[in-house]
Amino acid sequence: MKRVLFAISLFLTAFSSQAAIEILITEGLDSAQPIGIVPFEYKGTAQMPQNIAEIISADLMRSGKFNAIKPQDMPQHPVSSAEVDFSAWAERNIDTIVIGQVKDVRPGLFIAQYQIIDIVRGQVTGGSPQTMSNGKLVESKAHILFESRPLQFDMSDFRRVGHAMSDRIFEQLTGIKGAFQTKIAYVLVADSGTRPYKLVIADYDGFNEQEIVRSKEPLMSPSWSPDATKLAYVTFENRQAQVFIHDLYSGSREMIASFPGINGAPSWSPDGSKMALVLSKDGNPEIYIMDMLTRKLTRLTNNRTIDTEPSWSPDGERLVFSSERGGRAQLYEININSGKVNRLTFTGEMNLGGSYTPDGKSLIMVNRTRGNYHIAKQDLRTGALQVLTKTHLDESPSFSPNGNMIIYSTLHGQNQVLALVSVDGRFKARLPAGEGQVKSPAWSPYM
Numbered sequence: 001m002k003r004v005l006f007a008i009s010l011f012l013t014a015f016s017s018q019a020a021i022e023i024l025i026t027e028g029l030d031s032a033q034p035i036g037i038v039p040f041e042y043k044g045t046a047q048m049p050q051n052i053a054e055i056i057s058a059d060l061m062r063s064g065k066f067n068a069i070k071p072q073d074m075p076q077h078p079v080s081s082a083e084v085d086f087s088a089w090a091e092r093n094i095d096t097i098v099i100g101q102v103k104d105v106r107p108g109l110f111i112a113q114y115q116i117i118d119i120v121r122g123q124v125t126g127g128s129p130q131t132m133s134n135g136k137l138v139e140s141k142a143h144i145l146f147e148s149r150p151l152q153f154d155m156s157d158f159r160r161v162g163h164a165m166s167d168r169i170f171e172q173l174t175g176i177k178g179a180f181q182t183k184i185a186y187v188l189v190a191d192s193g194t195r196p197y198k199l200v201i202a203d204y205d206g207f208n209e210q211e212i213v214r215s216k217e218p219l220m221s222p223s224w225s226p227d228a229t230k231l232a233y234v235t236f237e238n239r240q241a242q243v244f245i246h247d248l249y250s251g252s253r254e255m256i257a258s259f260p261g262i263n264g265a266p267s268w269s270p271d272g273s274k275m276a277l278v279l280s281k282d283g284n285p286e287i288y289i290m291d292m293l294t295r296k297l298t299r300l301t302n303n304r305t306i307d308t309e310p311s312w313s314p315d316g317e318r319l320v321f322s323s324e325r326g327g328r329a330q331l332y333e334i335n336i337n338s339g340k341v342n343r344l345t346f347t348g349e350m351n352l353g354g355s356y357t358p359d360g361k362s363l364i365m366v367n368r369t370r371g372n373y374h375i376a377k378q379d380l381r382t383g384a385l386q387v388l389t390k391t392h393l394d395e396s397p398s399f400s401p402n403g404n405m406i407i408y409s410t411l412h413g414q415n416q417v418l419a420l421v422s423v424d425g426r427f428k429a430r431l432p433a434g435e436g437q438v439k440s441p442a443w444s445p446y447m
Contacts (some may be wrong), residue, residue, distance in 0.1 A: 040099070040100035043104065092199065185201045230245055243277060362377050
């Protein structure tokens with residue numbers, strides 16, 4: 001139990017790594033909404049460096065809400081709204097398609113534009129590209145849900161532009177802000193070498209992996225600052241637990257906690273002005289709050305048992321934390337101003353590693369029932385608990401900033417891997433790292 005309860009424990013199995021993770025969808029596409037991301041028209045003297053339509057399709061499928069059909073299964077490949085055969089798409093039960101155009105302006109510079117087409121609306125209007133206005137025939141755009149302005153970018157930005165398009169499409173169709181331009185932080189540990197432990201950040205889909213810190217001693221508990229410019233983490237580089245803050249732009253880092261005993265579980269407040277920490281400098285592991293301007297510490301809990309894993313509410317007024325004060329580990333909430341503590345969880349043998357959903361209405365947590373650890377969600381109003389995963393050792397859940405997906409660490413066979421699950425539990429995917437293993441994921445805020 002303590003291996004799961006302590007974010008700063010020394011349980012880290014050695015494993016190897018490779019350059020990037022890969023998302024493998026395992027469940028949930030059958031219930032997702034079909035959508036057609038038509039291959040973009042390309043005008044250029046050389047081959048298009050990357051396939052933007054493939055990037056968008058992959059993004060939308062990983063959201064758990066859409067099933068992008070394969071290009072070979074499309075009834076047609078229109079390059080303009082006037083070419084769309086609405087009846088042909090409707091026969092395949094596809095309500096929405098995306099078409100686009102990419103132009104090679106000069107070597108290394110491109111312009112792209114795209115449109116979101118409503119097939120149902122196009123059918124209602126007869127699919128006519130023209131309509132009457134003031135007695136004149138004008139081009140009808142009633143079936144175009146969204147048309148982008150021309151986007152200019154260079155060769156290195158194809159993936160970023162694709163993710164930006166995905167964000168817009170996702171928000172247009174769901175009303176939820178897209179999170180495809182975000183990043184994840186995680187820990188890799190190699191089974192050989194003098195410095196096997198690595199703290200890594202990558203795009204949410206595993207591309208553009210970047211090593212932040214490498215150490216011969218364990219690294220753990222990465223936590224993003226609200227502006228996504230810094231990472232706090234725990235290191236044992238100096239043979240004791242210490243908390244550092246790493247500036248992702250300058251590369252500089254600062255040690256903020258190195259007291260005798262435990263220094264762990266850093267968690268930024270929503271406005272970045274404070275950080276919650278677990279320290280045992282005064283005896284038992286307790287929750288402290290550090291003012292990030294003055295570095296002044298305020299002790300928040302004072303209990304004879306273990307209090308750990310603090311996480312802030314969206315309004316910054318409360319913390320959820322794991323505690324053994326009731327016997328086994330459960331989740332409690334403490335009011336920052338009054339110090340009042342309430343127990344939040346009662347279902348199962350233990351509940352720990354809790355965090356609030358971005359809307360503050362639910363908790364996500366690790367629930368242990370019959371000896372198995374699963375990711376679960378609890379409604380804070382009703383107390384109803386929903387188990388989201390099926391594997392037997394799931395831990396370290398972290399929300400996407402839009403609250404749509406959860407990334408977490410799990411065992412797949414003998415390997416430690418990352419996995420995704422939608423907030424309703426319907427969609428699931430694994431993120432294996434080839435030859436290696438990964439754990440302790442943290443999803444960034446919006447970049």
